[in-house]
Amino acid sequence: MSAKYDHSQIEKKWQKTWxxxxxxxxxxxxxxxxxxxxxxxxxxxxxxxxxxxxxxxTGSDVYGRFMRMQDMxxxxxIGYDSFGIHSENFAIKNSETPKxxxxxxxxxxxxxxxxxxxxxxxxxxVTTSNVDYYKWTQWxxxxxxxxxxxxxxxxxxxxxxxxxxxxxxxxxxxxxxxxKLPPGYDKLEDVPDGVRVCERCGNIPERRELSQxxxxxxxxxxxxxxxxxxxxxxxxxxxxQREWIGRKEGINITYPIESTSSSVTCFTxxxxxxxxxxxxxxxxEYARDNLVDVVSEEVQHNITKYIEESxxxxxxxxxxxxxxxTGEFTGLYAINQLNGHKMPIxxxxxxxxxxxxxxxxxxxxxDKRDFDFAKTFDIPVVRVVVGADGDKSDIHDANQVQExxxxxxxxxxxxxxxxxxxxxxxxxxxxxxGWGKRETTYHLRDWLISRQRYWGPPIPxxxxxxxxxxxxxxxxxxxxxxxxxxxxxxxxxSGPLADHPEFYETTCPKCGGAAKRETDVxxxxxxxxxxxxxxxxxxxxxxxxxxxxxxxxxxxLNKQILKSWLPVDLYFGGAEHSVLHLMYARFVxxxxxxxxxxxxxxxxxxxxxxxxxxxxxxxxxxxxxxxxNPDEYIAKYGADTLRLYxxxxxxxxxxxxxxxxxxxxxxxxVARLWRVIGQYNKDAKADEKTLQKLHxxxxxxxxxxxxxxxxxxxxxxxxxxxLIVEANAYGRDIIEPLVxxxxxxxxxxxxxxxxSVLGNEGSVHTSVWPKYDEAKLVLSHKDIIVQVDGxxxxxxxxxxxxxxxxxxxxxxxxxxxxxxxxLEAKQYKTIFIPGRLLNFVTL
RNA sequence: GCCGAGGUGGCGGAAUUGGUAUACGCGCACGCCUUAAGAGCGUGUGGGUGAAAACUCGUGCGGGUUCGAGCCCCGCCCUCGGCACCA
Numbered sequence: 050m051s052a053k054y055d056h057s058q059i060e061k062k063w064q065k066t067w068x069x070x071x072x073x074x075x076x077x078x079x080x081x082x083x084x085x086x087x088x089x090x091x092x093x094x095x096x097x098x099x100x101x102x103x104x105x106x107t108g109s110d111v112y113g114r115f116m117r118m119q120d121m122x123x124x125x126x127i128g129y130d131s132f133g134i135h136s137e138n139f140a141i142k143n144s145e146t147p148k149x150x151x152x153x154x155x156x157x158x159x160x161x162x163x164x165x166x167x168x169x170x171x172x173x174x175v176t177t178s179n180v181d182y183y184k185w186t187q188w189x190x191x192x193x194x195x196x197x198x199x200x201x202x203x204x205x206x207x208x209x210x211x212x213x214x215x216x217x218x219x220x221x222x223x224x225x226x227x228x229k230l231p232p233g234y235d236k237l238e239d240v241p242d243g244v245r246v247c248e249r250c251g252n253i254p255e256r257r258e259l260s261q262x263x264x265x266x267x268x269x270x271x272x273x274x275x276x277x278x279x280x281x282x283x284x285x286x287x288x289x290q291r292e293w294i295g296r297k298e299g300i301n302i303t304y305p306i307e308s309t310s311s312s313v314t315c316f317t318x319x320x321x322x323x324x325x326x327x328x329x330x331x332x333x334e335y336a337r338d339n340l341v342d343v344v345s346e347e348v349q350h351n352i353t354k355y356i357e358e359s360x361x362x363x364x365x366x367x368x369x370x371x372x373x374x375t376g377e378f379t380g381l382y383a384i385n386q387l388n389g390h391k392m393p394i395x396x397x398x399x400x401x402x403x404x405x406x407x408x409x410x411x412x413x414x415x416d417k418r419d420f421d422f423a424k425t426f427d428i429p430v431v432r433v434v435v436g437a438d439g440d441k442s443d444i445h446d447a448n449q450v451q452e453x454x455x456x457x458x459x460x461x462x463x464x465x466x467x468x469x470x471x472x473x474x475x476x477x478x479x480x481x482x483g484w485g486k487r488e489t490t491y492h493l494r495d496w497l498i499s500r501q502r503y504w505g506p507p508i509p510x511x512x513x514x515x516x517x518x519x520x521x522x523x524x525x526x527x528x529x530x531x532x533x534x535x536x537x538x539x540x541x542x543s544g545p546l547a548d549h550p551e552f553y554e555t556t557c558p559k560c561g562g563a564a565k566r567e568t569d570v571x572x573x574x575x576x577x578x579x580x581x582x583x584x585x586x587x588x589x590x591x592x593x594x595x596x597x598x599x600x601x602x603x604x605x606l607n608k609q610i611l612k613s614w615l616p617v618d619l620y621f622g623g624a625e626h627s628v629l630h631l632m633y634a635r636f637v638x639x640x641x642x643x644x645x646x647x648x649x650x651x652x653x654x655x656x657x658x659x660x661x662x663x664x665x666x667x668x669x670x671x672x673x674x675x676x677x678n679p680d681e682y683i684a685k686y687g688a689d690t691l692r693l694y695x696x697x698x699x700x701x702x703x704x705x706x707x708x709x710x711x712x713x714x715x716x717x718x719v720a721r722l723w724r725v726i727g728q729y730n731k732d733a734k735a736d737e738k739t740l741q742k743l744h745x746x747x748x749x750x751x752x753x754x755x756x757x758x759x760x761x762x763x764x765x766x767x768x769x770x771x772l773i774v775e776a777n778a779y780g781r782d783i784i785e786p787l788v789x790x791x792x793x794x795x796x797x798x799x800x801x802x803x804x805s806v807l808g809n810e811g812s813v814h815t816s817v818w819p820k821y822d823e824a825k826l827v828l829s830h831k832d833i834i835v836q837v838d839g840x841x842x843x844x845x846x847x848x849x850x851x852x853x854x855x856x857x858x859x860x861x862x863x864x865x866x867x868x869x870x871x872l873e874a875k876q877y878k879t880i881f882i883p884g885r886l887l888n889f890v891t892l
Numbered sequence: 893g894c895c896g897a898g899g900u901g902g903c904g905g906a907a908u909u910g911g912u913a914u915a916c917g918c919g920c921a922c923g924c925c926u927u928a929a930g931a932g933c934g935u936g937u938g939g940g941u942g943a944a945a946a947c948u949c950g951u952g953c954g955g956g957u958u959c960g961a962g963c964c965c966c967g968c969c970c971u972c973g974g975c976a977c978c979a
Contacts (some may be wrong), residue, residue, distance in 0.1 A: 225973095285896065285973070291939075316979070318978090717931090889959090
């Protein structure tokens with residue numbers, strides 16, 4: 050057997066053979082043992098994949114291959130999220146059209162993905178910018194509109210000056226999250242807290258009031274939240290979604306304003322502290338809309354001036370200025386009906402207009418910000434405590450505002466209650482008195498869908514003066530995105546298509562009169578919100594031909610396939626999509642479920658959030674210049690070596706650091722492994738020790754793979770190989786299972802060994818996963834730890850049965866010279882863990 | 893500020909969930925092989941004392957529970973991630 054392993058030749062050979070044999074293309078019409086194994090498809094925005102992609106996709110592939118060897122019919126598709134700002138920005142940078150750019154880059158992505166030896170079904174791929182795909186994206190928009198979940202409305206929205214389009218709230222994030230620095234900063238540490246940037250370009254978005262399309266994702270807030278309890282996701286992603294949805298139960302309390310017929314309504318989650326309220330603050334917007342006419346003439350000028358100054362500030366300035374509290378007294382007093390106290394009403398820009406009612410009741414004894422405000426303007430601080438001996442478990446809450454500075458008052462009403470009980474009691478009381486009404490608020494906002502860009506599916510809506518907004522009839526789909534030369538974003542609140550009457554001039558689907566198409570395109574996250582539904586449908590008549598003129602909703606893809614292949618069995622992807630893609634896809638799936646187009650509410654019952662690869666101590670990114678291209682490593686060491694190395698670097702959900710020396714070490718292991726396989730002895734039978742190691746390795750690898758602990762699975766295989774090397778003769782009974790164990794990690798080498806070395810028929814990848822025998826896990830002898838007073842004094846080897854018996858172990862232990870020395874002339878008792886440990890405890 | 897995860901050799905990381913801390917690998921050192929290089933092979937590799945045997949200290953810091961703690965409890969410190977003038 051040749052000891053030399055020519056990876057490039059062998060890997061190419063098997064990749065070709067697998068594809069010819071359609072080894073990874075399951076029969077989509079079967080329903081037995083289906084396993085839909087999905088990795089988040091990449092957006093081809095750069096020139097190719099980097100090692101971070103390879104780390105994630107290999108993790109997914111290893112699991113898929115493992116499941117395939119468990120006799121599952123594994124469907125593992127791949128595609129390209131090719132529409133959207135990310136691709137378009139890259140094209141603009143290269144001075145070419147997105148279409149031309151993608152024709153080149155997707156080919157490169159495909160070449161790279163193939164070279165990694167992933168078991169994708171290449172007969173079913175999707176490209177979101179292809180018309181056969183986006184006609185369905187448009188169809189989806191129409192269904193959502195018809196269901197009443199889409200609306201166009203003028204609203205204050207985020208406008209990115211770099212990308213020249215509006216963005217959804219989810220696409221505005223901290224510079225660290227975006228991995229982008231806002232203009233004018235060189236270092237992340239220099240950027241002040243609270244600065245938020247565009248996810249794509251790092252510019253600071255502006256607030257603009259524009260008319261835009263929204264999806265009512267907020268209607269699904271409660272379901273999106275409660276379903277988190279029934280899906281099996283990485284906990285950190287669930288937490289992120291919970292935080293983003295941000296459900297808060299509180300109460301709107303209405304306080305009459307003294308000597309007027311007006312009142313002010315404040316939202317609070319802590320009404321139990323309301324006895325300690327000493328003032329009310331309203332946002333400048335609230336004051337402008339509700340109070341300017343009520344205040345006396347003496348203060349009106351000051352108030353108006355303050356409001357104007359505040360409104361002139363950018364979001365950014367308000368955040369920064371907010372640290373030192375400013376404000377104006379309105380001269381008005383709100384009456385706290387609980388205790389009759391007069392509370393001065395102030396206006397201050399630390400209160401946000403967009404949350405709650407835009408008015409806040411100030412309880413400086415229990416809130417840091419209220420406390421700061423009260424101190425700034427000399428307003429009394431009052432703390433609420435429960436009765437002297439009551440449960441102090443913390444009605445005066447965690448803020449621990451300087452206790453000594455407050456006047457204490459007793460609240461017999463809430464005596465002895467904890468925060469939760471007191472809150473409920475107070476809400477009940479306020480509602481009974483008619484002073485307040487319970488209110489649930491959310492952090493989640495409706496999904497802003499419109500983009501004033503070119504590279505996306507045109508929103509399939511038509512505006513008619515007479516009939517208002519009308520959806521394009523399904524039978525008229527797709528609304529083709531025309532090839533235009535002036536595709537760059539304009540930044541005037543409309544997209545490039547607005548310059549093309551040949552595109553937008555049309556007739557109203559309802560009255561037939563002259564009408565105008567929507568010229569915005571939809572958010573790229575709409576494209577990716579349903580792609581997992583498309584994959585198994587690729588190639589079906591329904592996918593190809595629909596939506597047709599025949600009828601509306603019935604044509605949605607192939608019902609049988611949707612029913613048998615979905616939902617996705619395992620979704621593998623990055624945690625950075627916690628509140629973007631993963632939230633949107635859940636929403637769209639729920640909406641389709643409600644339309645009875647799907648039979649499940651949750652698209653991804655199992656989601657594993659992988660980590661991110663680190664290089665030189667930082668996240669891999671082009672701007673940092675620390676991107677590792679897998680191509681050169683595949684060329685030099687082969688895909689198997691790279692795959693093994695990526696999986697061995699650390700746990701799948703960790704942040705492993707890529708090192709060249711590490712991959713060289715793995716290359717040595719691969720060479721060693723190949724040598725070991727090639728040198729097996731046909732006639733040899735494994736000894737007890739090797740056999741035991743084999744079976745315990747099978748057990749360990751099987752268990753580790755199930756929980757994505759690929760690094761320790763590989764370590765176990767290495768230990769086995771090390772032991773085999775020590776053994777002077779070993780046979781097929783060891784090598785064949787070993788090849789099976791390594792197959793998910795090193796598919797080419799395993800296949801070559803399986804077929805060419807071991808001479809098996811068929812592929813190792815559809816062979817049966819090695820099984821272990823419980824009986825073989827036990828060795829004839831066991832090492833027992835002997836301790837004296839909890840300190841290890843000896844490790845003794847004892848025949849396995851005796852190792853379970855204290856008497857036998859004690860006898861052997863006392864015979865050990867070192868143990869005997871420590872026990873000399875001492876009284877002791879013993880603690881015995883059968884088969885493991887004996888501890889002599891001196892009295 | 894609130895919520896979540898974590899802190900183990902020079903480095904990436906293990907640790908049967910309370911029972912030999914540092915598996916596996918990288919790096920490093922020495923040796924074998926080789927004309928040489930590479931590859932390969934072997935030995936060693938937490939600190940301290942010691943020829944050795946062995947002893948002792950050691951998992952961010954300080955306490956505690958236990959025969960026994962990286963793991964459990966209490967109090968801190970730090971790092972990373974999410975939310976955030978969200979009332």
